[in-house]
Amino acid sequence: MGRGRQKAKHTKVARELKYSTxxxxxxxxxxxxxxxxxxxxxxxxxxxxxxxxDER
Known part of the structure; x- marks a missing residue:
């Protein structure tokens, strides 16, 4: 998997985690x-x- 596809996948997962309830x-x-x-x-x-x- 190329860096662009990998970054897109991580971004998708991050958005799902951020906006999921x-x-x-x-x-x-x-x-x-x-x-x-x-x-x-x-x-x-x-x-x-x-x-x-404490005694000082």
């Missing part, structure tokens, strides 16, 4: 987000944070 299950998304926020509030712990800097 996929069906989104908002109730499923809401359940997933609720489940994630319900897990421990202290999930992220910064190992490199230095508590002594």
């Amino acid at each position: 996929p069906d989104t299950d908002l109730t499923q998304l809401e359940r997933e987000l609720a489940a994630q926020s319900g897990e421990g509030e202290d999930q992220y712990v910064d190992r490199w944070a230095d508590d002594t800097e």
Whole structure:
């Protein structure tokens, strides 16, 4: 496949991705987000944070 045909194909795919409107299950998304926020509030712990800097 030549470069012109290849570019045209990529452009076509890019347009399809940009302008397509996929069906989104908002109730499923809401359940997933609720489940994630319900897990421990202290999930992220910064190992490199230095508590002594706060005392300065």
